[in-house]
Amino acid sequence: MSTSTRRRRYLRTAIGLAAVLVLSVVGAGAWFYHRLDSNITTFDAGGVATERPPAPVPASPGASVPVNVLLLGSDTRDDGNNALGGGDEGVGHSDTAIVLHVYADHKHAVGVSIPRDTLVTIPSCRLPSGTWTAPRNDQMFNSAFTVGEAPKGNPACTQNTVEKLTGLRIDHTVVVDFKGAAAMADAVGGVEACVPNDVNEYGIHLKKGLQKLSGQSAVDYLRARHGIGDNSDIGRMKRQQAFLSSMIKKVQSQGFSLPTLLPLADAATKSLTVDEGLGTAMKLVDFARSVQDIKLSDVTFVTAPWRFAGDRVRLVQPDADTLWKLLREDRTLDGQSTAGTGQVTTSPSATPGAGADTPLTPEQAAAPITVVNGVGTPGLAGSGSETLKGRGFRNITLGSNTPGHQVTRVAYDPALKAAADQVVALFPGAQAVQEPGTESITVTLGADYRPAGTRIDSVSSPSPRPGTATDATPGATSGATPNGGVPTGIAENTRNADTDPCANLTFG
Template identity: 75%
Template structure:
């Protein structure tokens, strides 16, 4: 087999998957497959929900269909992970979650990152006793992994949660822990990454700039939040996406020699927990060979359209609904069909319902005190925002003192005024909501992400209607406005291609 044909057999996917796919070109003997089989851990398929989204239908019998793979990074400190991650042993959370949608043409893929703090409904999940829980609303996404406190977590519950959220049927779920990341990066002699600034926080030290990391530093880079940008999980996901792209590129350029690839495959399988349908080395190889045509440049990473909701994250509608619909219909992010499947009809899918449009103000909400603060210093900015708020129906709107230097708009509210803040949020979709105990008003502090509205003929993000605006975080809730390329704004602003400059767009805030 020529070197070029071997290169075509490598699939460019994500960390937990990257090493698994190496098996497709390893050419190892049966003894090695047996060894890998003994490494692999599977989770109980009995925990997967009995009511699930339908599978996509091929256009013609035998045609390929899309494949959805849920990749989870566990932060458990159990089973030898405490030395790498710090903290006490015990069941961890799925602090990294990527839904990898492989299109039916098996030439393109989209990896959707779901923020760990996203507020979702966790559906009924199976406990160790065999009993099933009641659905719970308004829960952090990563807590689904801890339901039942299974020693290795509850991947089935997280899978159930993602299926309920998206309306997509998950074909495979793969979990990788700290040990797996460390071992796999060491097996390929490090991964090239970019650190946007020096970090010395929470026992994690990283130097600024391009560098190669493996083992403990790789774990540190992937799990660190503090010391980057605004210390949020959103920035951490940006770095994780860049890391996965770099790891895929590294594996592609290895030359595929057995002395390099076999340790990588061994390291991967020793750290993975997978669904029963990927529970043997031969099944993994089969799956890998079905994906051999995907190129690095044909993988896109997307973070679900989002906004801050206090210290949690809320999904932004209808942008996120558009994303799930495109994937259910196996359409590219600009709405194009691959022509391979009929997709999953939206009417038969059962994702979490979109957030309703804001209702009319109650008399109490209309009379609530609202203070608008110019956090930038641009003359007249607060006045224009106040006009927008009054047009919504708020009657008690005043201007506060200028407080310059703000990057992001913030809506702070007292506990009794939460509903008022939620009515204001659609007017400032890029804003974070912060509850302030003791506060008797709602204060909107404008950041650099806010621009004048209708009075200047611009939309709430400061661009002509329909234009693309490089605003971090959430997109306007009024609609998923297409960019010139056809990709909805809320999706485009949260995307990066796998072959993007590794130093680009690594932090948020």
């Protein structure tokens, strides 16, 4: 056999082996993704409210937009979770709720914890039977998850409640149960956490000090409430924030490679319930990679400004609404813009072409509009009226003042939708609400409205309502702006992700 013949045979053999290797890797990858897909449980999007906050639009063509992810921790004992959490099987509550706002630059993020005992309005939610409940006021936030008592809870109802509370459009919702938390901690080789003191309460046994937690001990750390600080949910949230910070640090140190992400995804997806937008392994991995450039030092955790109301919690105003407004406008906590951000300017169901540069039709220009001062600041309705006139609207009247509104609201009859979409575009962050039978488009200007030419930190805020927090109430100071313009109620409840894991872990 000639030398050239042997070379050709060796070449064919090498090419064949390489092809087999590539096909094996691709096949294994496809098999693994299929396995992950079969792990994932999604919840029915039919339970998501039809009237939702508007979605953000790019600041320029092709620019990125902010993303809001609702992270829920379910304390259900169903599906084997009682082995980790104790107690009887059944539907759990969402005792952990964090709204993760990823800024449009995808290099900064803020996670906002909502206390489980916060008294909120739970809007109309869908039951397993397909019927919808009536809205209920002054309900504990975590009870939204139990509406309908479905075995996997009601993530859509909690999402609806968060959107109602914050005015933020939630892009994705992820529910993690005890098994998921334990599996993810195991998958990264344990998470560094700090226990402020020995805990021996309600079957939870933890030793004081900085340590690596995984499996059962990680679940115990995340759910422990009694035996630390004042036994409140507020202190538990601080520890959850510190634990999540440590997990982010661990994943980042290992790199966002597939060998790191896939085992973590395999562990997590077995106990995750997600919205349909994250319903495949590829979508989950793609989202993880989209945030891989966020440094730990650029992640901040905030507990929504709060105060005790007996054995429940109420949010402190105006600071809580200031926080939601900053996130709706994709601004940092001190009111600054991040590069490449976009603002909410249209309703998600807006008429195509609605926007500040689109000429009004004669019918739209003649649409009846009533402008209401929903704050009490002198001249506010007049300023809103001038904004509308500058756009080309002609049929404008001023309504009676109705102070107490935090978010600007545009109500309209469906027949006036085309004109209403143009109105919404003039008031970034406004909530669009269909109200059949109304004779005019009603614009109620809230505390979030900023007249043309004013700065974000110069907008007048309404006076605190009777019964709201004072400086003497725990967790409740508001109004002042230390730390470069961050309102006190926000600054006091903020924790940077790169903070010492043993720092500021208890409340009381």
